[in-house]
Amino acid sequence: MVKQVLEESETVVVRRGLVVGNYCHDVLIRDDRVVGESLGGAASFVSNVFDNLSIPCHYVSKVGPDFAYSVSHHPISCPSSMTTLFHAYFTSDPDSIGNHDRVLKRIHACDPITPSDLPESQFDFGLAVGVAGEILPETLERMLDICRVVFVDIQALIRVFDPVDGTVKLVGLRETGFFHLLPRIGFLKASAEEAPFVDVEQARKSCCVVVTDGKNGCRIFREDGEMQILPFPAVQVDPTGAGDSLLGGFVAGLIRGLAVSDAALLGNFFGSLTVAQIGVPKFDSRLLQRIKDELDRKAPWTDGCERIDDGAEFKKSAEHEEFQAYLTRAAKLLSTYHAQEDQLDP
Numbered sequence: 001m002v003k004q005v006l007e008e009s010e011t012v013v014v015r016r017g018l019v020v021g022n023y024c025h026d027v028l029i030r031d032d033r034v035v036g037e038s039l040g041g042a043a044s045f046v047s048n049v050f051d052n053l054s055i056p057c058h059y060v061s062k063v064g065p066d067f068a069y070s071v072s073h074h075p076i077s078c079p080s081s082m083t084t085l086f087h088a089y090f091t092s093d094p095d096s097i098g099n100h101d102r103v104l105k106r107i108h109a110c111d112p113i114t115p116s117d118l119p120e121s122q123f124d125f126g127l128a129v130g131v132a133g134e135i136l137p138e139t140l141e142r143m144l145d146i147c148r149v150v151f152v153d154i155q156a157l158i159r160v161f162d163p164v165d166g167t168v169k170l171v172g173l174r175e176t177g178f179f180h181l182l183p184r185i186g187f188l189k190a191s192a193e194e195a196p197f198v199d200v201e202q203a204r205k206s207c208c209v210v211v212t213d214g215k216n217g218c219r220i221f222r223e224d225g226e227m228q229i230l231p232f233p234a235v236q237v238d239p240t241g242a243g244d245s246l247l248g249g250f251v252a253g254l255i256r257g258l259a260v261s262d263a264a265l266l267g268n269f270f271g272s273l274t275v276a277q278i279g280v281p282k283f284d285s286r287l288l289q290r291i292k293d294e295l296d297r298k299a300p301w302t303d304g305c306e307r308i309d310d311g312a313e314f315k316k317s318a319e320h321e322e323f324q325a326y327l328t329r330a331a332k333l334l335s336t337y338h339a340q341e342d343q344l345d346p
């Protein structure tokens with residue numbers, strides 16, 4: 001952990017994190033028409049939330065020489081590999097793709113991230129957020145060795161890719177080379193579609209499991225209980241990255257000392273902001289300031305992160321409803337700002 005001395009009497013404890021996962025390029029295709037192209041990869045959505053909330057992290061991500069984005073955390077450039085590329089297929093008729101949100105195809109995969117790509121330091125927390133199979137079992141093992149607590153997006157562990165057209169399929173965690181590491185994982189995030197591949201009942205015995213469920217919010221499972229965390233309303237334009245932003249908001253909340261239930265609300269909040277835009281979302285600065293002010297009020301930095309793995313009773317915090325109302329008001333204010341801007345500039 002880094003201690004930043006501000007004044008003699010005031011020391012701010014800044015927790016240091018490690019985020020591991022490749023950036024990628026996403027092409028969104030609706031009804032056979034390209035409707036958007038953007039920077040993607042869970043690491044880019046997570047860094048967007050972390051940077052906006054001033055959560056300092058070291059990022060390990062690989063791209064090829066074709067990588068065309070300017071990002072705040074420079075990736076490792078691999079001269080002989082293409083940047084990971086996904087085609088995401090959406091349809092106006094969800095039944096035609098078996099009721100899935102989308103069908104993902106991995107068109108190119110950049111080099112995997114190996115243990116030797118990780119820094120030789122210790123971290124307060126780590127996020128394993130691969131998208132295209134780039135995190136190897138030995139890489140996750142190394143993360144578990146050097147990070148005090150590790151958050152894992154299950155998509156990093158259970159995705160397999162059709163050898164012909166790259167279609168993403170899922171396999172049971174038990175069938176992967178990661179299963180033996182489950183008892184060492186602190187937090188596991190899965191979407192409702194991925195959850196059946198995890199065996200949540202087994203996983204919750206050793207870690208905290210967050211199952212996201214689109215417009216219904218998310219549910220948190222621990223050995224000592226479970227709870228539903230309500231969503232925030234959103235007009236969905238593109239669901240890409242909602243789960244990643246949720247994870248970013250959730251981890252940021254925990255790092256800032258929020259209870260698990262309140263951190264999950266913050267996660268839902270960033271998930272809802274993400275579906276309203278194509279690609280990595282741009283957050284309104286006034287909205288961010290309100291969030292930061294509230295975080296400072298609820299949990300000053302000096303308390304940061306103590307709740308990540310403590311043995312506190314698993315229930316909604318006493319301030320949960322108040323925090324939910326605060327975030328709801330902040331979201332409404334954002335709509336008001338937008339309506340006013342539309343009036344000024346129709």
Ligand SMILES: Nc1ncnc2c1ncn2[C@@H]1O[C@H](COP(=O)(O)OP(=O)(O)O)[C@@H](O)[C@H]1O
Nearest residue numbers: 191212213214215217234236242243268271272
């Ligand atoms: N239509 C929506 N309206 C409001 N919030 C949403 C919506 N879709 C997603 N979210 C938020 O984003 C989170 C992650 O979305 P989800 O679709 O479950 O994950 P993924 O992007 O991994 O498939 C949800 O738990 C919820 O908090």
Ligand SMILES: O=P([O-])([O-])O[C@@H]1[C@@H](O)[C@H](O)[C@@H](O)[C@H](O)[C@@H]1O
Nearest residue numbers: 040041042086240241242243244
């Ligand atoms: O939508 P989501 O599941 O949160 O996360 C997405 C990944 O599943 C996808 O592989 C990647 O291309 C997107 O950029 C995004 O990271």
